[in-house]
Amino acid sequence: MRRTMVKFFGTTILLGMIVLAGAILTGTADARTLDEIKAAGRIRVAVFADKPPFGYLDEEGKNVGFDLVIAKRVVKDLFGSENAVEWVLLEPANRVEYLEADKIDVVFANFTVTKERAEKVDFALPYMKVAIGVVSPESAAVKDIADLKGKKLIVVKGTTAETFFASNYPDVELLKFDAISEAFQALTDGRGAGLSNDNTFLFAWANTNKGYTVGIPSLGSLDTIAPAVRKGNKELLEWLNEDIQKLGAENFIHKAYDEALAPYYGGTVNPNDLVIEGGVIK
Amino acid sequence: MTAQKRDVILDIKGLRKSYGDKIVLNGVDICVERGEAVVIIGPSGCGKTTLLRCVNGLETHQGGTITIDGREAGSKNFDWILVRQKVGMVFQSYDLFPHMTVLENILLGPLRAQKRTREEASGQAIRLLERVGLADRVNDFPRQLSGGQRQRIAIVRALCMNPDIMLFDEVTASLDPEMVREVLDVILGVARQGMTMMIVTHEMGFARVAADKVIFMEGGVIAEEGPAKEFFTLPKTERARRFLNTFYFE
Amino acid sequence: MRNSGFDVLLSLNNLRRLMLGLGGTLEIAAVSVAVSVILGVLCGFAMMSKNRAVYALFRVYLEAFRIVPILVWLFLFFFGSAIVFGANLEGWFVSVLVFSLWGTAEMGDLVRGTVLSIPAHQWQSAEAIGLTPWQVRRFVIIPQTLRRIAPSAINLVTRMVKTTSLVVFVGVTDILRVGKQIIEFNMMKNPMASFWIYGFIFLIYFLICYPISRFSKKLEEKWSY
Numbered sequence: 001m002r003r004t005m006v007k008f009f010g011t012t013i014l015l016g017m018i019v020l021a022g023a024i025l026t027g028t029a030d031a032r033t034l035d036e037i038k039a040a041g042r043i044r045v046a047v048f049a050d051k052p053p054f055g056y057l058d059e060e061g062k063n064v065g066f067d068l069v070i071a072k073r074v075v076k077d078l079f080g081s082e083n084a085v086e087w088v089l090l091e092p093a094n095r096v097e098y099l100e101a102d103k104i105d106v107v108f109a110n111f112t113v114t115k116e117r118a119e120k121v122d123f124a125l126p127y128m129k130v131a132i133g134v135v136s137p138e139s140a141a142v143k144d145i146a147d148l149k150g151k152k153l154i155v156v157k158g159t160t161a162e163t164f165f166a167s168n169y170p171d172v173e174l175l176k177f178d179a180i181s182e183a184f185q186a187l188t189d190g191r192g193a194g195l196s197n198d199n200t201f202l203f204a205w206a207n208t209n210k211g212y213t214v215g216i217p218s219l220g221s222l223d224t225i226a227p228a229v230r231k232g233n234k235e236l237l238e239w240l241n242e243d244i245q246k247l248g249a250e251n252f253i254h255k256a257y258d259e260a261l262a263p264y265y266g267g268t269v270n271p272n273d274l275v276i277e278g279g280v281i282k
Numbered sequence: 283m284t285a286q287k288r289d290v291i292l293d294i295k296g297l298r299k300s301y302g303d304k305i306v307l308n309g310v311d312i313c314v315e316r317g318e319a320v321v322i323i324g325p326s327g328c329g330k331t332t333l334l335r336c337v338n339g340l341e342t343h344q345g346g347t348i349t350i351d352g353r354e355a356g357s358k359n360f361d362w363i364l365v366r367q368k369v370g371m372v373f374q375s376y377d378l379f380p381h382m383t384v385l386e387n388i389l390l391g392p393l394r395a396q397k398r399t400r401e402e403a404s405g406q407a408i409r410l411l412e413r414v415g416l417a418d419r420v421n422d423f424p425r426q427l428s429g430g431q432r433q434r435i436a437i438v439r440a441l442c443m444n445p446d447i448m449l450f451d452e453v454t455a456s457l458d459p460e461m462v463r464e465v466l467d468v469i470l471g472v473a474r475q476g477m478t479m480m481i482v483t484h485e486m487g488f489a490r491v492a493a494d495k496v497i498f499m500e501g502g503v504i505a506e507e508g509p510a511k512e513f514f515t516l517p518k519t520e521r522a523r524r525f526l527n528t529f530y531f532e
Numbered sequence: 533m534r535n536s537g538f539d540v541l542l543s544l545n546n547l548r549r550l551m552l553g554l555g556g557t558l559e560i561a562a563v564s565v566a567v568s569v570i571l572g573v574l575c576g577f578a579m580m581s582k583n584r585a586v587y588a589l590f591r592v593y594l595e596a597f598r599i600v601p602i603l604v605w606l607f608l609f610f611f612g613s614a615i616v617f618g619a620n621l622e623g624w625f626v627s628v629l630v631f632s633l634w635g636t637a638e639m640g641d642l643v644r645g646t647v648l649s650i651p652a653h654q655w656q657s658a659e660a661i662g663l664t665p666w667q668v669r670r671f672v673i674i675p676q677t678l679r680r681i682a683p684s685a686i687n688l689v690t691r692m693v694k695t696t697s698l699v700v701f702v703g704v705t706d707i708l709r710v711g712k713q714i715i716e717f718n719m720m721k722n723p724m725a726s727f728w729i730y731g732f733i734f735l736i737y738f739l740i741c742y743p744i745s746r747f748s749k750k751l752e753e754k755w756s757y
Contacts, residue, residue, distance in 0.1 A: 030618070049709070050716040057713045061549050089709075091701060097607070101614035103703075340656055367662035377657035381675050381755070390671060391661030436657075443661060 031102050031230035034239055042084050045071050046104040049089040053204070053264040054110040063087050066260035070127055071108035073252060074227075077243050096120050099230045106240065107228045114223075122231050124240040125279025126224035127253050132161045133199030134216040135187070135206050141215040142194040148172045151193035154183050161196035164220045187212075200274065207266035217273045224276065241279065248278020289316045291351060291447050291478050292337065298345030299332055306332045308502035309346065314447065314480060319473045321481045321493035321510070325525060328499040330482045334449045337480070338371050351446060367395055370440030371449040374456055376432045378424040378439070384411070385420045388439045396443065403442065410438045414468050430461030434468050441472065448472065448479040455484065466492075486529050490514045498522045537724025541732055546714050550729075553710035554736060560624065560704070561693045564631035568692070569685075571632070572639020579644045594637040603698050605630045610702040623703035631692060638688050646681045647673060679755040686748035690741045707733055 037043050047067055048055030055065040076082040088104050095111060098104045099121050112130070113123050134153070136142040152175045155162040165172050175192050177183040184205065187195045195202075199217055206212045227244075229236050247253065253275040261274070272282070292314040299307040306329045314320055322330045335341040337348060339355065339362035348355040350365055378387050385407060392403035411417040414434045424432055433453050440448060450469060454462040466488045473479060473492050483489055489496060493510035498517075506513070506522045517523045540546060579590045597605070609626045613619045621629075650673060658672040700709040711729045718725035 050713045052716050052719060056717050058717060059543065059545050061545065061713075088703065089705065090703060094607075094611075094701065097611045101611040101620075103611075103614060103620060338660055340659065363662055363664055365662075366660055371657075371660040373653055373657060373660075375651070375653045377653045379654065379658070379672055379676075381679060390658075391663070394667050394671060395662035395664075439661065 031099075031233040031236075032105055033233070034235040037105055037236070038078075041079070042086050043075060043078060043106065044086045044088055044104045045075065046088045046090050046095060046098055046107045046109050047071060048092070048109045051092075051110060053260050055108070063089075064260070066128075066256055067108045067110060069256040069260050070247075070253065071106075071227075073247065073256075074108075074240070074243055077246070078239075095228075099228065102230060105229065105233075105236065110225055111228050112223050113226050117228075120231060121228040122233065122237050123226040123228050124237055125244040126226040126276050126281070127244065127247075127279075128225040128274055129222045129276055129281060130225065130274070131199055131218040131222050132164055132196055132220050133202045133214050133218060134194045134196045135202040135212055135214045136194035137190075138211050138213045140193065141213055143215045145169060145172070145216070145219075147215075148193060152191065154186050154192035154195040156180050156183050156197065159197060160220070161198075165196065168220070184209075203265040203269050206268075207264060213268065217270065222281065224281070245278045248280070251277060253277050288313075290314065290349075291316050292480075293349040294333075294337070294346070295349075296346035297333070297336060297343055297348065299329075299336060299341060299343045306502055307336070307343070310499075310502075310504055312497065312504070314478060316446075316478050317476045318494050319477075319479050319481065319492055320495045320497060321483060321489040322497045322499060323483065323486070323489060323525070324499035324505070329502045330499050331451055333499070334371070334451050334480060334482055337449060338366060338369055363395075367391070367443055368446045369449060370443055370445035370447070372433065372436045372440055372451065372453050374452040376424070376429060376436070376456070378432055378435060380424050383421050383423055384416070384427075384435055387424070387435065388442050391439065391443045407438065407442050410441055411435075413471070414438055428461060429457045430464045433457065433461075433465045437465075437468055437472070441477075446478060448477055450479065450481040450483070452482050452484065486514070486526070498525065500525075537718075537722045538728055540714065540718055540722055540725045541728050549710045549714070550707055550732070550736075553705055553707035556624075556704060557693075557696045557699070557706040558740075560627045560631060560699060560706075561696050563628050564635055565689050565692055567628075567632040568635025568639045568688075571636040573643050575636055575640030576643025576647065579640055580647060590637075590640065594641055597634045597637045602630060602634060602695055603701060605634070606698060606702045623699065626702050627696070627699040627704055631696070635688065635692055639685065642681055642684055642688065643677065646677050646684075649680065650676050679751075682751045682755070683748050686744055686751075690744055693740060693744075694737070707736065 032040070047063055048065070049057050049063070051065070053066055055063070055067045058064045072082040072085075075085045078084070088098065090098055090104075090109065092109075095107050095109055096117060099107060107121075111117075111123075113126065117123075134142050134148075142148060148169075149171070150173075152173050153165060154175045154177065155165065157176050157178055162174065162176065165174060175186065177186060180197070180201075183195055183197075186192060188209075194215070196219075199214065202214045203217075206214050227240060229240065254271055254277070257271045257275050261271075262269075276282075290313055292312070294310060294312040297307050297310040298305070310329070310333060312320070312333075322333065324330050332341060336343045337350075343355075350369065353360045353365075355362075355365075378384075379390070382390065385404065388407040388410075389400065389403050392398045392406075393400060396403075408417060408420065411420060414437065416431060416434055416438075419427060419431065419435075424435075427435065436453075453469070454465050457465065462485065466485060469479075469481070470488070470492050481489070481492065490510055496508060496510050496513040497504055498506040498513070498519075498521075500521055506517060506519045508518070513522070514526070517526060575590070579587055581587070606626060609621060609630055610623060613621050613626075654672060654676065655668060658668040663671065697706060697708050699706050711733050715726045715729050
């Protein structure tokens with residue numbers, strides 16, 4: 001008797017949770033319109049707090065980074081002051097949910113544009129592009145995929161780099177590792193001619209590990225990084241796009257690069273491999 | 283004779299009790315007078331323990347009446363909580379409160395239920411402890427005492443409420459044999475001082491000495507009752523004779 | 533330039549931020565534990581009612597918090613309430629709510645189990661000396677329950693303190709999150725930062741939880757009978 005009752009209530013609760021979860025996925029919370037944001041006098045911007053050099057906290061605990069430089073400028077364009085903002089610190093896993101639950105107005109958190117995400121949120125014009133690259137010792141720099149013929153390339157299992165080479169250049173022999181730390185160790189031990197991974201990551205590594213260079217800075221299909229708003233928040237999206245085009249006219253993203261990324265990547269990287277001005281990919 | 287003249291403390295008439303289909307008490311009549319020691323014996327499951335628990339309100343009965351000090355259980359001005367202060371009970375299991383010292387155990391009822399002063403009640407408690415030879419254990423915890431000592435304290439705890447009647451429910455049944463005597467001696471001493479009591483026991487030697495009246499129960503009814511001397515030397519019924527014979531080897 | 537990296541702990545700013553994060557953690561833990569103890573005791577006694585529906589309902593409530601991970605509950609209240617009801621609950625409030633609900637369920641079950649473990653003759657002998665039902669609980673049952681429940685209740689408290697690290701997922705900044713922020717900031721110039729910061733956080737958790745469990749050991753020894 002007791003058992004069947006527990007089962008009955010258990011099933012009821014489970015069903016209830018499924019319904020609730022379904023409601024969360026389909027989402028109904030209304031986003032704040034541009035006018036409502038202006039009336040409130042503050043915009044809620046989601047950023048990272050632990051992803052240098054894009055979004056992180058400096059020694060005093062202040063929000064800084066490449067995303068922040070751009071976001072602050074956007075806030076200033078909207079309100080005339082870069083302080084009319086509430087920074088919401090979030091984790092990569094729930095950027096979409098924060099937008100759907102209307103806990104934020106816009107995301108500036110190294111948000112890579114993908115098809116799946118574009119179904120749930122509206123991306124504005126991109127301000128950055130990322131691709132895979134190849135890092136190698138300066139003494140035997142790999143500058144072209146042809147240089148890899150008959151040599152070993154180090155990759156991390158399950159990354160874009162692995163699938164890219166496996167499907168496009170099957171004759172390049174891959175040396176696979178589970179963790180990125182093992183992969184870099186293998187490169188410094190000389191077990192491969194080069195190592196392929198996301199180029200932003202390689203730039204930073206090559207900058208602190210002397211004697212290595214990102215010989216191939218950009219390979220394969222480009223991913224873009226863009227701000228995002230709640231799906232259907234049209235006015236805010238349009239205003240954001242206009243503002244990004246305006247920033248492009250004054251080459252602002254390059255300024256942001258110099259301020260936030262250059263110290264991490266060093267002088268050898270060409271900013272044009274990473275930044276997008278005015279939302280136009282060249 | 284009327285009840286008043288005989289000074290009846292406890293009058294049970296036609297008491298019935300059953301758990302579901304199982305009838306435990308099937309019409310029991312017992313009358314206990316002030317100062318009388320009634321010993322109830324009988325085979326296991328005959329209903330003697332249930333009978334005691336009904337007298338204390340720990341079990342509810344389904345038929346018949348229990349009248350304590352002239353008041354009928356269940357009637358308007360009858361309150362078990364008040365009645366229990368006048369009906370002391372000692373159980374088979376060691377039932378002292380393990381988180382309290384001996385003295386705290388004894389004083390809980392007098393102070394909290396009877397609202398007596400600590401000074402007066404603890405004076406009585408010490409006197410009673412002296413009587414059972416445990417005055418030096420007053421600040422010990424139950425875990426520091428032997429089974430026999432615990433049961434003696436439990437008796438003191440009940441006595442310290444100044445009850446009109448004491449109920450003993452097989453108080454020596456879980457004791458090691460060498461401790462049985464010290465507890466029975468205490469009960470006997472209390473009986474000699476004129477305390478009214480109902481005792482359920484399997485100790486026939488003790489019953490023979492302590493009882494004014496013996497009640498032999500079987501199958502939820504009283505099979506035989508009479509003065510202790512008569513009952514033990516010449517039981518009237520065949521069933522009582524057979525029961526008594528199980529205690530002797532021939 | 534490489535050094536031992538210990539200087540990451542010498543920065544006053546870093547220490548101040550870690551302590552602020554710790555404050556957030558402890559505040560949530562303390563409020564939830566207080567609520568759980570009070571409601572849990574009430575809940576536990578209510579659960580002993582003979583009403584089967586009441587008991588079944590509690591059982592489902594308890595199992596729901598045992599089967600479904602706490603993180604899911606946090607998300608359910610944090611995002612779910614906003615999407616379904618349009619109620620934008622603060623991460624701090626959601627954390628206290630979920631931890632209190634969880635703690636109350638576990639505490640209620642502990643209280644219920646412990647009270648039932650007290651032998652029937654303890655109730656009866658307390659009744660037999662003429663105590664009222666409330667006095668029976670007040671002087672005999674609750675004191676024994678407290679002694680028996682202390683070890684597992686304190687275990688629950690330390691579990692709750694440790695589980696508060698989940699609150700970062702609903703936007704609350706706790707000590708672990710601050711630690712991660714400092715580590716990432718120092719990643720390039722001080723690769724050993726993670727060792728020192730996590731070591732420091734380990735020490736802090738230890739300093740909080742160890743005295744609690746020592747205290748429970750002491751109680752156990754003192755109250756054993």
